[in-house]
Amino acid sequence: MxxxxxxxxxGAGMVGAALATGLGREGFSVAMVDRAPAPTFDPEAAPDIRVSAxxxxxxxxxxxxxxWDHILGMRVTPYRRLAVWDETRHPLSDLLPRASNKVEFNAAGLNTSHLxxxxxxxVTQQGLWHAAEAEPSVTILAGNGISSIAxxxxxxxxxxxxxxxLTTALVIGADGAQSRVRDMAGIGVTRNQYGQQAMVISVRYQGPIEDITWQGFYPSGPRAFLPLYSAGADYPGESRASLVWYDSPEEIARLKSLSNDALMAEIQLGFPAELxxxxxxxxxxxxxxxxxHAKQYFAGRIVLTGDxxxxINPLAGQGVNLxxxxxxxxxxxxxxxxRAGEDLAKPSRLASYEQQRRPANRRMMFAMDAFYHLFSNRFPPFHLLRNLGLGTVRALPFARNRVARYAMGIDDELPAVIRQLASSLPGLNQP
Structure with a gap:
């Protein structure tokens, strides 16, 4: 047939489903293919271990x-504040005010209701599937993978x-970091493996839903708190959250092997007092x-998008936003x-897409790598540099707001304060 x-x-994840919906709304006939079945949502279930900001x-x-209305009908948690601070202690720390190692972004300072x-x-994926299903020109082929592309x-x-x-003018690979479409197109990648792993932990805590997400940076890597939603009537007075712990593969393996009680004790000791x-x-x-990073974003009638x-380094949860x-x-x-009556796979059109997105994606890679290198480096000058950098951003509302607007997807240009902090760091100029 x-x-x-x-x-x-x-790929019918978040990015693939968004593209299917958007292109369907423009009147294109679209097939969205994914080996996985349709996503489901159970309001009584514990949260998905995978969350995004x-x-x-x-x-x-x-x-x-x-x-968005479909997503709001399930569950979302707005955050109004975002804090970053340096938890690495060093003799140079005593030369600086304690407050200089912390910066907080607040929605009120940006005249917005939330960050x-x-x-x-x-939840995001299911909201997008609902939207895609509402488009008559979108056909969803779930539970079926691809075997070849000619x-x-x-x-x-x-x-x-x-x-x-399926015959088509254009194949879009939105099938993730291990993309089969990318392999079938013969597109290679440059890859840099970090010396850390990330452990994600879904927890309940005593107290109301927090309106702040934060990251404390330790020599072994950052530890982050992402607020979720009320734990419900079964757990009165409790809320849910997602924790992220970055560390060496050996330490992450040890933490994963612990019982819940032992891991709880490690978290309470190892996370900042704000937890x-x-x-x-x-x-x-x-x-x-x-x-x-793919060496090119398209080859013939195949184009890549998303992961x-x-x-990128998931420090700020920006991957899905990109x-x-x-x-x-x-x-x-x-x-x-x-509109111009051209082939959808016309090389100049696909090159235009790559010319717009590759620099923007590299800028975010640059920013995340800058934070990674600055905050995972124990060399005293870098320790001083990052404290001065955080202090500068904290003290100057204009600089702080520029960083926040970039993270919120309002401004496209990497803030100068980040460029300056990262200008001397190694390994940040790769494609």
Whole structure:
């Protein structure tokens, strides 16, 4: 059986589903293919272990797709404050005021109601699936992977694992960091593995829902708190949160091997004093940390987006926000190609997409690597530099607001304070 579509999107995660919805709204006939079944949501279940900090820019995009109301109907947590501080003690620390190592961003200072939302990935994905299902020109082929992609001068043919064939002008790879589409296109990647892993822990704590997300930086890596939602009537007075602990692979393996009670004790000792009193650990998982960038974003009738094109250090949870920016840009480029009566895979059009997104993605990689190197380095001058940098951002509202606006997806340009702090760091000029 063969079906014809304008566009075939491989990968129905958050970025793939957003693109399918947006392109469907523009009138393209779209097939969205994914081996996984449709996402589900159980309001009584514990939170998804995977959560993201959706920026204000991503919220606007999701609203434009008709997905945000679906997401709000499940569960989201707005955060109004974001704090960063340095927990590394060193003799040079005594030369500086204690407050110089901390900076806090506040929505009130930006004349906005919130800085962003902490949302479970499965909730965002399901909201986007609902939006995609509402588009008549979008066909969702769930529970079916791809086995091959063949290209000619006129079209591409995607063969599914069940033998179905889809013909299309353009294949979009939105199938994640281990993208099969990228491999089938023969596109290589540059990859930098960090010396840390991240452990994510879903917890309950005593107290109301917090409106702040924070990261304390230790010599072994950052430790972060992301607020979630009320734990409900079964746990009166308790709320849920997601914790992130970065450390060496050996230490993460040790922490994962502990019982819940032992891990709870380690967290209470190892996290900053700002951590609320924990009452229960619900789930835990760990993953390696790597920066990865495709050597090119397209080849023939195949184009990459989201994690298939790039992954970054997850320090600030910006990965999905970059993916949504990719989706908006690619949607705009394809809309212009159709308006001009051009082939959707015209090289100059796909090159325009890459020329817009590669520098923007590299800037965010640069920013996250700058933080990683600055805060994981025990060399005294770097310790002094990061404290002075945090103190500068803290003391100057203009600098602080520029950093916040960049993180929120409002400004596209990397703030000068970050560029200056990172200018002497090694390894940040790779493609």
């Amino acid at each position: 063969t079906q014809a579509f304008d566009i075939v999107i491989v 959706l920026s204000a820019g991503s919220e606007r995009y999701l609203r434009s797709l008709g997905a 962003g939302h902490i949302v479970e990935n499965s 290209q000619t001068a006129e079209l591409a043919t995607v063969t599914l694992e069940d033998g179905q064939q 609320p009193h924990l009452t229960h650990i619900e789930d835990r998982a760990s993953f390696p940390i790597a920066r990865q 298939a094109a790039h992954t 993916g949504f920016q990719d989706a908006q840009c690619l949607q705009s480029v394809l809309k212009e190609a159709r």
